[in-house]
Amino acid sequence: MNHLVNITKKELRELLTPGSLVSIFFIVILFVALGQGMSGQTEKAAAPAVIGIQYEGGEAQAGECVYGTTLTYKDLVEGAYIALYGDDADLENINIITPETAPYGDSGAVCKAVADNGYKYAISLPSDIGSRISASQPTVLPVYYVYKDGGVFSTVSAASANSYIELMSELLSLEILKIDYGITETAAIAAEHPLLTGGNSTHTLVNGKVYDSITPSEIYNAQMSQSMMVPIVVMIVISMVGSVIITSMGSEKENKTLETLLTMPVRRTTIVSGKLLAAAIMGLIYGIFYLIGMMFYTNGITSGVSSSVNLDDYGLGMTMVNWCILFGILFLSIFSALGICMILGAFTKNYKMAQTMVMPITVMAIIPMLVLMFSDWNSLPPALQAIMFAIPFSHPMMAMHNLVLENTALILGGVAYLAILDIVLVCITVRLYNSDVLITGLDKTKIMKRFGISGKSKGRRQ
Numbered sequence: 077m078n079h080l081v082n083i084t085k086k087e088l089r090e091l092l093t094p095g096s097l098v099s100i101f102f103i104v105i106l107f108v109a110l111g112q113g114m115s116g117q118t119e120k121a122a123a124p125a126v127i128g129i130q131y132e133g134g135e136a137q138a139g140e141c142v143y144g145t146t147l148t149y150k151d152l153v154e155g156a157y158i159a160l161y162g163d164d165a166d167l168e169n170i171n172i173i174t175p176e177t178a179p180y181g182d183s184g185a186v187c188k189a190v191a192d193n194g195y196k197y198a199i200s201l202p203s204d205i206g207s208r209i210s211a212s213q214p215t216v217l218p219v220y221y222v223y224k225d226g227g228v229f230s231t232v233s234a235a236s237a238n239s240y241i242e243l244m245s246e247l248l249s250l251e252i253l254k255i256d257y258g259i260t261e262t263a264a265i266a267a268e269h270p271l272l273t274g275g276n277s278t279h280t281l282v283n284g285k286v287y288d289s290i291t292p293s294e295i296y297n298a299q300m301s302q303s304m305m306v307p308i309v310v311m312i313v314i315s316m317v318g319s320v321i322i323t324s325m326g327s328e329k330e331n332k333t334l335e336t337l338l339t340m341p342v343r344r345t346t347i348v349s350g351k352l353l354a355a356a357i358m359g360l361i362y363g364i365f366y367l368i369g370m371m372f373y374t375n376g377i378t379s380g381v382s383s384s385v386n387l388d389d390y391g392l393g394m395t396m397v398n399w400c401i402l403f404g405i406l407f408l409s410i411f412s413a414l415g416i417c418m419i420l421g422a423f424t425k426n427y428k429m430a431q432t433m434v435m436p437i438t439v440m441a442i443i444p445m446l447v448l449m450f451s452d453w454n455s456l457p458p459a460l461q462a463i464m465f466a467i468p469f470s471h472p473m474m475a476m477h478n479l480v481l482e483n484t485a486l487i488l489g490g491v492a493y494l495a496i497l498d499i500v501l502v503c504i505t506v507r508l509y510n511s512d513v514l515i516t517g518l519d520k521t522k523i524m525k526r527f528g529i530s531g532k533s534k535g536r537r538q
Contacts, residue, residue, distance in 0.1 A: 312366060
């Protein structure tokens with residue numbers, strides 16, 4: 077046991093250097109800073125937009141009725157804006173584009189006005205909307221944008237403008253129903269929207285209990301940051317620790333330090349276990365800090381547009397016990413990755429060759445990440461479920477979702493599978509360490525000699 081502790085401490089000192097610890101804290105700080113920056117962007121995107129309105133008949137058109145005798149153009153513009161952003165929306169965000177600034181229909185001049193004044197978009201309102209309604213003809217409203225970036229927030233202006241025009245259309249259709257059919261506003265609303273849902277009329281079964289006023293999409297939106305960040309962090313950690321352990325073995329072979337380690341009066345099982353434990357602890361530390369950083373980052377991205385659903389109210393929040401189980405599964409998964417890497421590293425001859433051996437581990441981590449970010453375990457076909465279960469890196473990726481949904485059988489099955497796989501991998505690695513493969517290389521083994529591809533047979537052919 078003393079040898080195991082000493083080797084583990086030695087490996088940890090080599091892995092957790094001041095430089096590596098600084099890099100961990102740097103990544104966390106970077107994620108936090110990015111999250112705060114993105115939080116400002118999402119809140120800005122969700123804030124009431126500063127827009128431009130252009131009237132064909134000039135500012136005097138604002139006081140004219142669109143259709144009938146009550147609904148003016150100003151009422152239509154302001155009513156739709158309040159319906160879109162709430163009763164406390166600042167109506168000063170609505171700016172009139174005068175004919176002096178941009179003639180009606182001059183798209184170049186209007187777009188320039190949008191760019192110069194920082195409007196999110198501008199809408200032109202013709203003066204013949206009422207006559208078109210009387211002639212049973214729809215009115216197409218010109219909309220003007222300025223494309224300034226290619227990020228995801230570049231789509232917000234178009235979505236906002238479409239929603240704004242839809243709300244103006246609803247207000248106008250209510251006016252048409254009241255005037256043309258002589259019905260009350262309440263009856264007009266019922267005629268326009270005869271079927272409604274939402275509020276207390278929605279019911280969702282969650283973990284055996286029915287909750288009102290919640291839909292699966294709202295729950296998913298609240299869980300989105302968790303379901304996205306865990307697979308990404310696991311993939312990063314698996315790839316990183318796998319690269320570290322394989323390249324470390326390649327360097328030890330190249331520098332002949334591995335031979336010195338193997339000549340020490342210590343059991344090979346202790347050497348292997350110490351190396352794996354140290355690297356797994358390092359990977360777990362990286363995983364914890366990366367998760368913390370990613371939580372700040374994803375919360376920042378979704379802060380302005382995410383659902384206000386509190387997952388704890390529906391029994392879907394992560395408890396301290398759940399977090400401990402998640403990190404335990406992550407540790408077992410990292411241990412499996414390291415076991416595979418040590419087996420692969422046994423066949424490397426130098427540092428350069430070791431770097432090429434990281435690819436299988438990275439691919440194995442990317443596959444479940446891509447699958448589980450867009451699908452659920454229960455929705456997968458049986459064949460794909462078997463593949464996902466066999467890949468050890470899948471289990472921490474889907475652990476959070478299964479923990480909150482209390483899928484105990486799948487969690488326990490995954491833990492048992494990872495524990496057995498870790499033991500098997502340790503046994504295989506110890507067997508390799510007890511052989512001459514680490515020193516002589518793969519081409520000197522009996523199997524390779526039997527197939528005539530050893531180093532000596534190659535020399536005779538030459």
